[in-house]
Amino acid sequence: MQTGYYISGAGHVGLICFMLFGGLLSSDPLPFETTTNVSVISGEEFAALVAESTPDAVAVQPDQTETPVVEEAPSLSEVAPVEETPAPPPPQEVPEAETPPDVSELTPPVTEVEPDAPVEPAPPVVEDTVTTALPEAEQAQEQQADRVAPEAVAPPPPDTQVADTVQEAVTEGEDATEQAEEAEATAPDAAATEIVTEAETPASAPTQSMRPQTRPTRPAPVETAQDTPAEEPQTDAIADAVAAAVADAASDDAPAPSGPPLTRGEKDAMRVAVSSCWNVGSLSTDALATTVVVAVEMAENATPVSGSIRMLSFEGGSEAGARQAFEAARRAIIRCGARGYNLPREKYAQWREIEMTFDPSGMRLR
């Protein structure tokens, strides 16, 4: 059993000795392809060499008022106040501009300054900049939108069941005196009189599916003569007031939204959608201090009606700041609503009108 160990140990020892002393692990250094002779020089010699190879110092002499690279002389002139005038001024009113002095060439006086002798300012260079208001920009023609019928096309009558024999549809009539079993209309299979391809869709084919109807409002209970006892008088004041209120509400043009309200998640989704487009990065500090309340009417496809966006109120800033804040809010509503917000269509009555309060106080100079 141990004989194997001895043989293995002897073999390993022999192998290690061969590697160590047999030259297997030794290596010769890589040969140099080229050699360079160097010599040692003193510091003085090196300084002399450097001095010979260094060009003359031509650093910017501070005393030389070297003319800088100047693209244009700065406008040193009086400029007409920016005013919006209805018509451009006649050309003869534009005075001839004088060449501004090349200030860079002017050297300040070297002589002692006279404190008591103020320098008479030279007449400024005249360079009138006249500002003129332009006429209104031509409005672009609205691009043609797809023609969509205001009302969905009624679906075609249901296909007739194929049968060997022709049979009229049987429905339950009001005045039916004879009870007949209800049955669908049937007709034998027949070929069309012309070939109609997909590209030649008949005009009567529906182009869009029916929009799901909103949940109908619950009808007010109508009291019938049988329900109301004839002997009970209708003179209760409370009942009259309730009836009047109901009548007023019914006659109101904008009735209160009915149906199930939006859940918190649905409101949050809308809020997040608008927030993602509400960019306050380009607002003035005044506008950033202004909270605006904006009203918007929504179309049924959940897109905002651009013309309906209006500012209801503002607080915390000036009117100019409120105007800028409102513009940013309007951009946010339009941008992120261009393809329709993710709002439940069946609750349209709940979000047909939305009031949004844009409060940037938490984002001010963050």
Next chain:
Amino acid sequence: MRAILIFLAMVFSLAIGSVAVAQDGPLRLRITDGVIEPMPFAIPAFQAESAAAGQLAGDISRVVAADLTGTGLFREISPDAFISTVSNFASPVQYADWKAINAQALITGAVNADGQGNITVKFRVYDVFSGAELGKGLQFAGTAQGWRRMAHKVADEVYSRITGEGKYFDSRVVFVSETGPKNDRKKRLGIMDYDGANVQYLTDSSAIVLAPRFSPDGNQVLYTSYETGFPRIYVLDVNNVGRRAIDLPSGTMSFAPRFAPDGQTAVFSLTTGGNTDLYTVNLASGALTRLTSAPSIETAPSYSPDGSRIVFESDRSGNQQLYVMPAGGGDATRISFGAGRYGTPVWSPRGDLVAFTKQNRGRFHIGVMRLDGSEERLLTASFLDEGPTWSPNGRVIMFTRETQGAQGAPSLYSVDISGRNLKPIRTDGGASDPSWSPLQR
């Protein structure tokens, strides 16, 4: 049984939570979280309405775009992405094409040159998503030499209409140009457009100059010069570079001057007998008025926009802090109470904030605070930031930043008061001590 009850309670609470409260009137939402990002805009190259305007039209539209993007509030959409081309200034705008590339604002313009050095620049701004023009189209007439100013004016109008902020592109900056190594630095006054273009020099570099400050009308500059070996205040006319020294008692040192809003008076520091106090001088008569009389050092005064108060720095409490006092002198109120030292205060043109330099724990900061010391915000931090100056609209601050080491050099930076859009101002060589002019007229 207990588990079933808990499960039912959870289901019930979820159901209650998911059902909104009964709605009365329109749906009401409160939006409090928006996004802060540059507004994308498109600016097709302005139309050249005459052959002589070909080059200028492109140059002007480039300067307008650079002005707007330089604010950090706007992002230019590459012309490669344009669907529509604007071949005529009067052409109607195809809003759908600009909406498709998410351009929220569209700027169109045209340039006409009469070949005799006069040009007209006209432009319109459109709110793409509203499908309407933003304000009215405007036309500027001027000389071809001043085309950059006209471009700045166009950009000012666009910027102001979209953001609601005041204008500031058509303004200049006077600064100290620095050349040479740190131990032998040469300084001279320079003046340039706010964006670093059109640099010209107002003085030579025979003497050290410091702290130039514009007059309220932008035609004069107050600065300190060591021409006589001692600091002395001079008034320089930027139109003809004529200058004169302020007549002050001999044997005194004067520095840190700044114009009063009326332009007739200057406030400055005067050192006499080893003590530094604040004085005002009538620039016409030379009459001096002493504002402070304390054994401490009072310096770096700055007027409020209405000229009624002065903010300054003083070490009367033991280290540098900021104080506010009436313009005619009197009791000063300390407004800075944070850790570190505060200096070089500058009153905002809007009057609501003070910009300052703060040194704390070996770092320098540019910051702003309200006049009562509240809402202190540090906008920058570096090895050395100092000397803030306000843009004419009070939205941007320019300052000096110096890099560390023997090869360190000063340069100008600007930052929005929100702390965003920190960026260097392009200058030839070193630059320090900026002073922003008012909007040019």
